[in-house]
Amino acid sequence: MTHDCPLCREDGGALIWRGARLRVIRADEAGFPAFYRVVWNAHAAEFSDLTVAERQHCMDAVAVVEQVLREHLVPTKVNLAALGNMVPHLHWHVIARFGWDSHFPAPVWASPIRQRSPERESALEVLRPPLHAAIAHRLRKLVERRPT
Ligand SMILES: [Zn+2]
Secondary structure: OOOHHHHHOOOOOEEEEOOOOOOOOOEEOOOOOOOOEEEOOOOOOOOHHHHHHHHHHHHHHHHHHHHHHHHHEEEEEEEEEEEOOOOOOOEEEEEEOOOOOOOOOOOOOOOOOOOOOHHHHHHHOHHHHHHHHHHHHHHHHHHHHHOO
C-alpha cells in the first residue's frame, strides 16, 4: 500500500470482477468503448516483481479478458500493454480495437486520425452486460481451477 498511489486507494474504474490477487475494471476512456484493465491488487511497480506463479495468474487473467472481448465484440484487434509511466502500479491494458475507431491503427495514446463514431460506440455499449458477466464467470472458474 502506497498512500499516493491511485490504484492502491481505489479500483481505478468500474469494477467488473475482483479476486484475491487481481481485479478487472472497465476504464472510461472516451472513444474506446471496450477499454479494460487487469490491475494487480498489491502494489507492485514492475511485472518482474511478481513470482512466477503470480505472473502466470496475471497473464491467464489478461488472456481471459482478451478472449471474452474477441468472442463478444469481434474486434479488429486486441491491444495489450503494460506501461505504468503515469501510475507505477502494475496494470495491463486490454483494449478491443476496431478499424473504425478514432485512432486505429495507431495506439490509443497517439493522436486521433478520424472522427469518432457515436453510433458504433453505442452499438458496443449495449453488449456490455453479457460481456462483463462472461469475464466474471471465466475469472471465477480460473481461480477455482488454481486457488490462491
Ligand atoms: Zn499502488
